[in-house]
Amino acid sequence: MEAHSFLPLWIALGAIPGALIRYYLTRICLEKFGGEFPFGTFIINLSGAFLVGFFATLFQSIKADLTLNGFVIIGFLGSYTTFSTYALDTSNLLKLASYKRAVLYGIGSPVMGFLGVELGIALAQRL
Amino acid sequence: MLKQRIWQQPVVRTVAAISLGAIAGALCRYYFGLAMNSLVGIAVPYSTLVINITGCFAMGFLATLSLGQVVSLHPDVRLLLLTGFLGAYTTFSSYELDSAHLLEQKRFQADLFYWVGSVTLGLMSLHFGIAFAEWLLGKLDPAEATLHQRDRSN
Numbered sequence A: 001m002e003a004h005s006f007l008p009l010w011i012a013l014g015a016i017p018g019a020l021i022r023y024y025l026t027r028i029c030l031e032k033f034g035g036e037f038p039f040g041t042f043i044i045n046l047s048g049a050f051l052v053g054f055f056a057t058l059f060q061s062i063k064a065d066l067t068l069n070g071f072v073i074i075g076f077l078g079s080y081t082t083f084s085t086y087a088l089d090t091s092n093l094l095k096l097a098s099y100k101r102a103v104l105y106g107i108g109s110p111v112m113g114f115l116g117v118e119l120g121i122a123l124a125q126r127l
Numbered sequence B: 001m002l003k004q005r006i007w008q009q010p011v012v013r014t015v016a017a018i019s020l021g022a023i024a025g026a027l028c029r030y031y032f033g034l035a036m037n038s039l040v041g042i043a044v045p046y047s048t049l050v051i052n053i054t055g056c057f058a059m060g061f062l063a064t065l066s067l068g069q070v071v072s073l074h075p076d077v078r079l080l081l082l083t084g085f086l087g088a089y090t091t092f093s094s095y096e097l098d099s100a101h102l103l104e105q106k107r108f109q110a111d112l113f114y115w116v117g118s119v120t121l122g123l124m125s126l127h128f129g130i131a132f133a134e135w136l137l138g139k140l141d142p143a144e145a146t147l148h149q150r151d152r153s154n
Helices: A007-033 A039-061 A066-080 A084-095 A099-126 B002-008 B010-040 B046-065 B075-089 B093-104 B108-140 B142-150
Strands: none
Touching: A007 A039, A007 A066, A007 B010, A007 B075, A039 A066, A039 A084, A039 A099, A039 B093, A066 B010, A066 B075, A066 B093, A084 A099, A084 B046, A084 B075, A084 B108, A099 B093, A099 B108, B002 B010, B010 B046, B010 B075, B046 B075, B046 B093, B046 B108, B093 B108
8 A cells, every 4th residue: 555645634634523423332332232242343343343344345436535535444444443452351250250251252253254354245236 | 730730530540550650561562572572683573573572471460469459550550551551562453463473484383382382371471470470479468378278269
């Protein structure tokens, strides 16, 4: 990836709504479903994986501008999804000895995230 | 006068803390990724791997440290560092996209290493972060360390 003068600005602009939506969605899920299972981060990471597959393929086929890639993929989706909270949630579930949930979340996230990204790619290719 | 009142509102403080952290986190990810790519190449997406692993370490460290009573993080600082910075610095979407690309190139061994390795190494480094924070808390106040270990289930 070559340097682009305004690219960091677009990344920063995408990162703000990404992180804010992640925060509020996590809070809404916590209120709705309780804290037994980290539904918030689970839904966020899976939807983010689907969207990144879709948009990365779409941008490649329409030869989109580098700034659009920076805004949506590096900025927004990179900030919307998170790996550190996923690891922390898994560790907390293990600590609480709720092994079924830990396995469902810890293995379910990468497996279903993989399916999500492939679904996004396939959908963008059909367009 | 008005400026002061705006910054006293919890919603404004929350949004500002998360936004500032997210900008720094996403830009760190971008520049660190560029530096890593020019250093080791893009054969295996090492940059996202290293970013996620280091982010997990910092998450374990800071989340544990801020639970203790020795070191107290203001809720806004917690949002800035954990939700904003680390949340934006680490990424799940690039991780899944990278592994899909490796699979597309039929590089199964690299894909398996990257896909499984990210999760296991991330969890391991999170626990190193937790252990490091607990060790540090024990150094700062031995009584706190025992109290903290008793309270681990929280």
